[in-house]
Amino acid sequence: MRNLRLLGALAVGAGSVALAQDPELSAADTAWMLVATGLVLLMTPALAFFYGGLVRSKSALNTMMMSFVALGFVGVAWALVGYSISLSPGGNDFIGDLRFAFLNGVSLENKGAVAAITIPHLLWMAFQGTFCIITAALVSGSIVERMRFPAYLLFMTLWSVAVYAPLAKWVWGGGFLADLGAWDFAGGTVVHINAGISGLVAALVLGTRKDFGRQAILPHNVPFVLLGAALLWFGWFGFNAGSAWGASQSASIAFVNTMLAPAAALVVWALLDLTRTGKVTAVGVATAIVVGLVVITPAAGYVSATSALLMGAIGAFPSYFAMLWRARSKLDDSLDVFAGHGIGGMTGAILTGVFGQKVIAGVEVGYFNGLLAGNPQQVLIQAFAVLIAVGYSALMTFILLKLVGVITPLRASAKDEATGMDVTQHGEEGYTSGEGAILVLESGEPRGKPAAAKS
Amino acid sequence: MKLVVAIVRPEKVNDVLEALYKAEVRGLTISRVQGHGGETDEVQTYRGTTVKMELHEKVRFEIGVSDSFVAPTVRAIMSAARTGEVGDGKIFVLPVEKVYRIRTGEEDTAAVTPVA
Numbered sequence: 001m002r003n004l005r006l007l008g009a010l011a012v013g014a015g016s017v018a019l020a021q022d023p024e025l026s027a028a029d030t031a032w033m034l035v036a037t038g039l040v041l042l043m044t045p046a047l048a049f050f051y052g053g054l055v056r057s058k059s060a061l062n063t064m065m066m067s068f069v070a071l072g073f074v075g076v077a078w079a080l081v082g083y084s085i086s087l088s089p090g091g092n093d094f095i096g097d098l099r100f101a102f103l104n105g106v107s108l109e110n111k112g113a114v115a116a117i118t119i120p121h122l123l124w125m126a127f128q129g130t131f132c133i134i135t136a137a138l139v140s141g142s143i144v145e146r147m148r149f150p151a152y153l154l155f156m157t158l159w160s161v162a163v164y165a166p167l168a169k170w171v172w173g174g175g176f177l178a179d180l181g182a183w184d185f186a187g188g189t190v191v192h193i194n195a196g197i198s199g200l201v202a203a204l205v206l207g208t209r210k211d212f213g214r215q216a217i218l219p220h221n222v223p224f225v226l227l228g229a230a231l232l233w234f235g236w237f238g239f240n241a242g243s244a245w246g247a248s249q250s251a252s253i254a255f256v257n258t259m260l261a262p263a264a265a266l267v268v269w270a271l272l273d274l275t276r277t278g279k280v281t282a283v284g285v286a287t288a289i290v291v292g293l294v295v296i297t298p299a300a301g302y303v304s305a306t307s308a309l310l311m312g313a314i315g316a317f318p319s320y321f322a323m324l325w326r327a328r329s330k331l332d333d334s335l336d337v338f339a340g341h342g343i344g345g346m347t348g349a350i351l352t353g354v355f356g357q358k359v360i361a362g363v364e365v366g367y368f369n370g371l372l373a374g375n376p377q378q379v380l381i382q383a384f385a386v387l388i389a390v391g392y393s394a395l396m397t398f399i400l401l402k403l404v405g406v407i408t409p410l411r412a413s414a415k416d417e418a419t420g421m422d423v424t425q426h427g428e429e430g431y432t433s434g435e436g437a438i439l440v441l442e443s444g445e446p447r448g449k450p451a452a453a454k455s
Numbered sequence: 456m457k458l459v460v461a462i463v464r465p466e467k468v469n470d471v472l473e474a475l476y477k478a479e480v481r482g483l484t485i486s487r488v489q490g491h492g493g494e495t496d497e498v499q500t501y502r503g504t505t506v507k508m509e510l511h512e513k514v515r516f517e518i519g520v521s522d523s524f525v526a527p528t529v530r531a532i533m534s535a536a537r538t539g540e541v542g543d544g545k546i547f548v549l550p551v552e553k554v555y556r557i558r559t560g561e562e563d564t565a566a567v568t569p570v571a
Contacts, residue, residue, distance in 0.1 A: 215469040415538070418466035427499045436489055436510025440498070 025110045026118040029246035033119045033127055039238025040130035044071055044137050046235055050228025050286070051141050054335050057220040058420025059145040060430035066140035066152060073153055074136045074160040078129040079103055086165035086173055087128060089114045093176040095166050100125075114173050118246055127242060132168070134239075135191045136160045139397075141335035142199030143206050148412050149425040155404045159198065163396045167194055167389060181378075182385035183356065183368055185254065186243035188298025188349040189389045196342020197393040200333055205401045206410055208332035210417050217334075222282050229286035233262060236293045240300035250365045254300035257308035258293065264312030265292025272320050287340065291319045294344035299352040302366045307355035315347045346386050353382035456551040456567055457525045461516040462490060462544040463536040468514045474535035475518075478527045481569040483518040494542030513544060519554055521564045 048067035055063045074082075084100035089112075091097040096114075100106050108120045117124050136156050143152070168190050170177040177189075184190060211217055219225060240258040244251035269288030270280045295315030296308055303311065322339035333339070356370030356378060369375040404410065411417075416424035423429055463471055468485070475483065489510040496507040520528050529546055537543050556566040 211469070418464075420466075423497060423499070428501060429499065432499075434506075436491070436508060437499075437506040438496075438509050440505040440507055 022111055023116055023118045025120070026246065029118040029248070030120065030123065032247035032251065033123055033242060033245065036238035036242025037123065037127040037130055039235045040127065040134065040242060041071070041235075043130075043134045043232055043235035043239065044068070046228050046231030047134065047137050048228070049224045050232060050290070051144065051335055053221040053224025053226075053228060054141075054219045054283070055144050056217060056420070057431055058422055058429075060220060060422065061428055062149065062421035062425050063140070063144045065149070065426065066144070066156075067137040069153060070133045070137040070140075070156060070160075073157045074133045075129060077157050077160050078132045079125075082132055082161050082165045083125050083129060085161070086132075086168035087114050087125075089174070091169070093174075093179065094169065096169050096173055115245070124245070127245075128168075131187055131191060131239070132160050132164050135164055135187075135195050138191070138195035138337060138341055139198045139202060141337040142203040142333040144334045145421055146209050146412055146417055147206060148409060149421075151404055151408050151410045154407065155202075155400060155410075158400050158404070159397065162400060163198060163393060164190070164194065167392060170388070171385070177385045177388060180381055180384065181368070182381050183302060183352060183378075184298045184349065184385070185300045185302055185352075186240045186297045188294070188345045188352065189385055192294045192297060192341040192345030193349065193386060193389045194345075194393045196338045196340070196345055197390050198397040199337030200331075200342060201394050201397040202401060203331060203333040203338075205398065205405075208330065209334065210414055212332040212334075213330065219283060225283055225286045229289045233258075233289055233293060236297075240293075240297060244301055248365075249363050250301045253305070253360050253365060256305050257296050257300045257303065260305055261296030261308045261312030261315070262289045262292030264309045265289065265295065265316040268313045268316040269320060272316070287319075287323070287336070288316060291316060291340055291344045294341055295348040295351065298345070298348045299355060302352060302357070302360075302368070302370075303355040304357060304360050307357075311348065311351050311355060314351065315344060318347050319344045346390075349382050349386050350379060353379035456519060456521055456554055456563060458549040458551050459516070459518040459520060459525065459528050459532070460547040460549060461518075461532045461536070462488070462492075462513050462546075463516065463532065464538070464542065464544060465512050465514050467536045467538070467543075470535040471516065471532055474531035475528065478531040480518060480520065480524060480528050480531065482567065483516055485517075486515050488513050488515045492542055492544065494540075511542065519551060519567045521567050 044067050048064040051067060052060050052064035081098065081101050084098050085096045088096035088100045090099055103125070105112065106122050106125050108122050110117050110119055110121060113121045113124055136159060139159065140152070169175045171182065171184050171190050172178065209217070237255055237258055241251040241255035244254055266285055266288045269284055273280050273284045292312040292315065295311050299311060319339050322343045323336050326333060326336060326339050352370065354371040356366060356368050357373045358364055358366040358369055360366050368378060370378045401410065412421065412424060490513050491510050494511060496509060499506050499508060516532065518528055525548060529548065532546055554563050554566040
């Protein structure tokens with residue numbers, strides 16, 4: 001997403017009144033953004049597979065459900081209030097107002113949005129909503145296999161409004177971080193640092209799984225993890241190239257960078273694996289793809305293709321070693337949301353300040369120069385934005401979890417956890433044979449004896 | 456020699472393995488089984504189809520031991536697999552007529568004594 005400092009200034013105070021500077025609605029841009037919005041929405045089910053494969057089979061459904069329900073609960077919260085308080089032109093530098101609550105006044109014209117757009121305002125709202133959904137789902141990776149589902153639903157819904165929306169306002173909605181000149185193309189700060197830090201705090205508040213550190217807890221379906229990584233990468237083209245808000249040269253460089261950075265991260269990760277253990281791992285490669293994508297996200301439309309390769313390669317290191325450390329620590333951030341998205345997001349945000357350049361491949365599509373282009377100050381501005389995001393995200397997540405904990409217990413009982421979250425939270429199993437199951441009729445009387453086990 | 460057959464909760468398997476290891480019981484076989492021992496039925500629903508899970512997932516241990524190892528083996532399983540609720544499982548101790556170690560042809564007690 002582009003920085004809205006200039007664009008936003010035009011819209012602030014103007015409300016829904018059409019501005020003379022409003023660009024024309026573009027069919028080409030609209031076509032691409034329709035596709036991009038669908039692509040980003042696909043990332044959430046993709047994440048369900050990525051996360052679902054990484055947990056034990058007795059909690060596979062529960063873990064996948066944590067992502068899937070975000071499509072509903074966060075999607076609805078976004079339409080009702082989230083969009084308005086994060087991206088309405090009114091309010092102040094810290095939070096938007098409620099003018100777009102219940103999508104009131106969000107039209108099919110390209111007018112009224114906080115930014116100058118060439119696509120219908122309503123489509124832009126939907127595109128932004130898919131970001132909020134995936135961010136909330138990302139957090140779930142750190143608290144899998146132990147959080148009561150009702151508590152999770154409440155926490156996630158509140159989180160999308162109280163944590164995501166204000167942060168989106170600060171960075172993308174013409175808020176104070178945008179005014180400072182911090183740049184975040186597609187969500188390094190708002191999405192990844194935010195989810196990573198919230199995940200870290202949530203893991204600390206909830207505590208470790210009962211079995212953590214006592215016995216090996218292994219991924220139950222590595223092919224799911226690879227499938228999830230593949231679909232995430234595919235969806236991420238919409239996430240990054242869609243953040244140009246049009247079918248443009250900016251979208252093209254973001255698209256290319258989204259292809260190259262994960263490629264470089266994958267190579268570095270595989271070589272690190274190879275030199276350290278002698279084997280290249282599948283879970284490692286899937287993780288590398290995600291880390292590469294996270295790192296390039298804030299920079300996607302601001303850096304050259306060569307820089308994207310460098311960013312992917314450099315970005316693999318901090319996350320790789322953070323994960324090695326985490327697995328041996330007492331921190332049960334179960335699916336490494338912090339090491340992957342938190343550390344990866346910070347690396348990406350800082351490197352955006354290093355590699356950013358106005359002129360990319362002969363065309364001026366960037367918006368600022370970074371350290372290498374002679375503007376070292378940009379690195380400090382980026383770092384400041386990172387600190388603000390870390391502080392706010394950590395504090396608010398902690399408060400929200402404590403609040404939800406007062407209303408309803410956060411942790412499943414030790415027995416439920418041991419039996420598996422699928423059966424205890426959902427009354428279903430991911431992998432059930434049906435053998436020994438008795439059909440319960442409405443009278444409540446079981447019909448017949450259990451079917452004989454197949455030979 | 457005896458064959459100790461134990462049916463335990465799947466979530467207790469790691470605890471049992473750890474206890475057996477500490478009791479220096481080495482050779483064992485486990486298998487996933489389904490069974491019913493009087494525990495409360497668990498109700499599941501799939502799109503309006505409600506079912507009771509009459510058979511529960513369990514894990515069966517089969518451990519061939521020399522006579523002196525029977526008591527430690529049973530003690531280890533008993534303490535590690537117990538939760539105190541219905542469905543903790545059973546331990547059976549069966550007589551064994553003959554044991555052979557396939558690799559060496561050793562018989563009986565020699566065959567169930569772990570290789571040093």
